[in-house]
Amino acid sequence: MKMSGGVEWALHCAVVLTAAERPVPAARLAELHDVSGSYLAKQLQALSRAGLIHSVQGHAGGYALTRPASEITVLDVVIAVDGPAPAFVCTEIRQRGPMAAPPEICVRPCAISRAMSAADQAWRSALGAVTVADLARDVVGDYGPPVLDGIRGWLAPAEE
Amino acid sequence: MKMSGGVEWALHCAVVLTAAERPVPAARLAELHDVSGSYLAKQLQALSRAGLIHSVQGHAGGYALTRPASEITVLDVVIAVDGPAPAFVCTEIRQRGPMAAPPEICVRPCAISRAMSAADQAWRSALGAVTVADLARDVVGDYGPPVLDGIRGWLAPAEE
Numbered sequence: 001m002k003m004s005g006g007v008e009w010a011l012h013c014a015v016v017l018t019a020a021e022r023p024v025p026a027a028r029l030a031e032l033h034d035v036s037g038s039y040l041a042k043q044l045q046a047l048s049r050a051g052l053i054h055s056v057q058g059h060a061g062g063y064a065l066t067r068p069a070s071e072i073t074v075l076d077v078v079i080a081v082d083g084p085a086p087a088f089v090c091t092e093i094r095q096r097g098p099m100a101a102p103p104e105i106c107v108r109p110c111a112i113s114r115a116m117s118a119a120d121q122a123w124r125s126a127l128g129a130v131t132v133a134d135l136a137r138d139v140v141g142d143y144g145p146p147v148l149d150g151i152r153g154w155l156a157p158a159e160e
Numbered sequence: 161m162k163m164s165g166g167v168e169w170a171l172h173c174a175v176v177l178t179a180a181e182r183p184v185p186a187a188r189l190a191e192l193h194d195v196s197g198s199y200l201a202k203q204l205q206a207l208s209r210a211g212l213i214h215s216v217q218g219h220a221g222g223y224a225l226t227r228p229a230s231e232i233t234v235l236d237v238v239i240a241v242d243g244p245a246p247a248f249v250c251t252e253i254r255q256r257g258p259m260a261a262p263p264e265i266c267v268r269p270c271a272i273s274r275a276m277s278a279a280d281q282a283w284r285s286a287l288g289a290v291t292v293a294d295l296a297r298d299v300v301g302d303y304g305p306p307v308l309d310g311i312r313g314w315l316a317p318a319e320e
Contacts, residue, residue, distance in 0.1 A: 004161070093168060112171045
């Protein structure tokens with residue numbers, strides 16, 4: 001089981017956008033992270049489609065968060081990039097073969113599916129309990145305020 | 161993010177083996193589940209490599225659980241088939257680009273990686289809290305004792 005690598009890039013971009021004072025062009029985010037612009041654009045488009053960031057047009061245009069980082073969870077970003085489907089999909093094996101359970105008694109998900117759903121819920125609860133603001137706070141806690149201040153300065157347009 | 165489909169087959173086989181009075185040939189398990197023998201053999205081999213089932217040789221040979229079903233968790237089966245790696249792998253994005261964090265301050269996993277690890281642990285704890293014996297008990301609870309009794313009878317060699 002493997003999460004899309006795009007999730008990691010999208011989360012880093014979301015944390016960086018908490019430090020930006022104005023919209024950040026996709027090319028600038030790519031440069032900051034030393035990653036292909038077209039690859040990062042794909043993750044930014046996923047965040048945009050999910051309504052977590054939006055694109056501001058014009059000379060000082062770029063991407064910005066659509067709402068406070070305290071209202072965007074890690075789960076929101078994971079779902080935006082990796083989709084909402086649970087990792088385990090029940091294919092109703094109990095209804096196969098010579099001892100198949102008849103459909104009319106299969107109204108409730110089977111025990112295996114229930115166990116998987118409970119684990120999936122635990123995973124989503126944990127990811128839903130951490131916001132992008134929490135991540136930004138943790139970054140400052142880990143490395144000190146100069147880190148995000150430095151990124152903020154680097155992101156500021158050179159001509160101003 | 162998608163779990164290997166083999167996990168579902170492996171869990172069904174494990175539950176079925178709790179009902180068997182003697183080792184069950186792989187071909188019989190495939191017939192019971194109406195699935196390709198070679199596909200199911202792959203999942204059974206994964207369970208065997210992980211030490212959850214073992215192959216008994218000879219005329220009445222087949223697969224059997226290696227220990228009580230109450231000592232085999234759903235997580236054991238997931239790891240056997242899908243591997244032990246967590247779904248999220250940190251690629252140290254913080255160490256990239258013009259604002260890269262120097263390696264010497266990156267001794268602790270980054271905040272994003274920690275959030276993902278906490279969720280992974282929650283998922284593993286949930287899967288580790290359910291045993292194959294629990295699943296078998298739930299099957300009986302859902303459909304009544306005749307279900308596993310019926311499978312036990314079906315699995316018994318015809319010549320006896």
